[in-house]
Amino acid sequence: MNKLKTVSIIILILVLVITVFVLFNYSESDNSTAEYYVENSEKDTAATNAVTAIYLNYRVYDSIFETLILLVSVSAVIHFSWRKDHE
Amino acid sequence: MELITGENISILIFFVGFAGLMLKRNVIKSIICIGIMQVAIIIFFLSVGLSPENVPPIDATGLQNVADPLPQALMITDIVIGVGVTATALSLFIHMYHQFGTADWEKAFKLRKDSEE
Amino acid sequence: MNDKSFLISRFIGFMYPIILLIGVYIIVNGHQSPGGGFHGGAVLATVFICRYLENPNQDLRIHYLEIFEKILFSLVLLLPVILLFNNISMNVISNKAYLLIMNILIGLKVCTGLSIIFYRFVFYEGGGLWN
């Protein structure tokens, strides 16, 4: 039974990859938001590095949850690495 | 259009990771496969609208064909998510290993089902 | 457990300030050159890992680091809420100062977070005997 399972999964993956490639011919987008960032990130946020301007000024809401995920995964690691003689 | 572009490679790597998830019975290998899918997504995002003569978006207000800064900022967030998730999954795996004594999905599944009865 | 090896401690003694310098450099001018809070924090975390390589038996006082991390998180959360969301008029200098402070806060937080994870993994899983 195991042999059949692996063969069928490999076929499933190949079909998935082919369909994704076949359906994936698309037109490039005229990326308007990217030009905005490059043009006036210096003006709005006084940061020469546009990437820092984005993740600290335009999308700082994401970075807040970014640091929250670190805080939560630290408390998760502390909670899971519990040892019997700790209590 | 040439075949070897960032997107095509990342699609291939993504489905390699996805296939690894389906086939591998070891928990650690599943976590590694999730890491592989994470890397594929990062390659995909970074190669959006990328061409060899792109200039990094630092101090580039007036320049031509500058690299798009938005995916790079998003991928910083995604990398840190990958770190947080892998750290939690690994520490959880150590706990699971000590409880079930095996790193195999099927064996752990049987052990849990017996312990439930 | 693994006791202190002479070679590593000599070499780390030499490498220690250089890593610190690189980490602080990446954090501080994150808004001018490629880098920023997250990258610099990761480099700074290697400083703590060097400390573990230095003397593997000494554990880190996790409790204080945890409090420190929570305070840093609340600062990272409050600063944009106060400055950006209530659209206070920000000129160039205050913007640069805001970016600098945010980078430093995020850098320290990522550094403490990663080092806590590392020490927790080393001392309570691999290193510490799990009976």
Add this chain to the structure above:
Amino acid sequence: MNNILIYLVLFPILTGSFLGLLKCKKSLKQRILTIITIFMQSALLAGSFYVLTFVKNSGTIIQNIGNWPDFIGITLKADMYAVAFVLMSICLFTFAMIYQLTESHIEARIFSLLLILEGLIIGIFVSNDLFNIFVLIEVATIVISLLIMYKKDTISTYDGMLYLLVNITAMSLFLFGIGMLYKMTGVIDLTGLKDILSVFPDKKALIVPYGLMLTAVCLKSAVLPLFSWLPHAHATPSAPSAISAVLSGIYVKSGIYLFLRIQNVFSDVFDTYFLFLILGFVTAVAGFMLAVSQKDIKLLLAYSTISQIGMIMMGLSMNSVSAYIGGVYHIVNHAFFKSCLFLTAGIIIDAYKTRNIDSIRGVFKKHPIVAIACVISILGITGAPLLNGSISKYWISYGAKGWAEYALIIINIGTMAIFLKFSTILFGKGPDIKMNISKIRSLPVLILSVMCLLGGILSEPIISFLFNVQMSPNLIDYLEKSLLFFISLGIAYLLYRFVISKVNLYKIASRLELGFNGVCISMGVFLLVMILYIRVFAM
């Protein structure tokens, strides 16, 4: 108070992170925790009422954080549904926290995680930016995997590991879909996407991102092949019952809310209504069949959540306004009676010290308050007349056409069979164990069941208050529906008496459960079927 939405999301997260530092004596800690939770919850309730009234009379709030131009920063959007769901989740979190306060051993950390989870769920309901939704769901996944395995003595790491890894793979698919969409349209904002996609030239290219995102969303909202991770995650022995009430009541609804938003974005490009009508029906049937064959109370409730979600999915994809409103109202109702059932199950398990359904009897004699609340919520979930379940089921069947009408009746009979089995714990003679239930403990459960009752009786004002829509069921139809209720109750009783209690279903059900590889394989197959279906039918 223009950015009140941000404060609604960030305020609980801030207090949550501070609450983790609370280290003091037990009695003092309990007093501080009660003060903080009551203050926090009342502030959030007041804030969400203010937002609700604001949205009711001046339309949806669209707020760019940091007032940047349209698609540059992150925008928060609070329309009628979002605010109704925010209000629902806040008052359910209040009940869960009150229940948790009466727990014997209180730790500050569980309250900090509950507050952080509450802020995240409000954030998910209100956010209008795809990448932001992705980050919020990832943080919520880690918080929930920590909350699921909170009790260290009966920790079941297998369910937690399965939950964590399955949800992380689903969200990687979601992010891959976002990447493809960003490559084609250059926009991550939902409203921006909706405008660009409606005039998008090359529809064929949109199939793959749509398929990827739908697979992730269908996994989060437990559609047929992808739900086997959910019941064991919600009903693990190591999850405090307040947590499983919150998970089953609210967090699954954020999955369905995501389904609503993405269907809304892609509505002019593809119409997959028929596919999700069938998927909803099949999920509901599979849900109640598995639920009937469970021996553990909480697992029974978790599987019945899946069958209710199947019905909600059917209501949402019937392409008729009344069924849509019925589906959304059923989401709100289901949150109320399912968390009430979970909290009563928690009290019963603590009292009887066992989770096996056959060994618990005589709950009516032991403590009638909890039993009454249980009965009311059972009547609610099965759709008895005059209760909120019947109103939402009435509206869903009102919009049902042809075979869907009979499908709903079958699902309803199934739900009744489940709760006939569940109600066996109420009657009969129980073991004479002393039951000291503190009054405060049964308070939230009682209020929840009263809310179920109110939701049914004054349903027109509530629907018009929550969704700004005037919907009044005409009497004759409603009487006919309640007659139908009693007939199907009889059928369900016969079904239960002769089929369910005789056949040992437990053996069959436990074989159907999928391991981690099984869930990933079903995810791959679901993705392939979705892409092929859209390519052939829904273009």
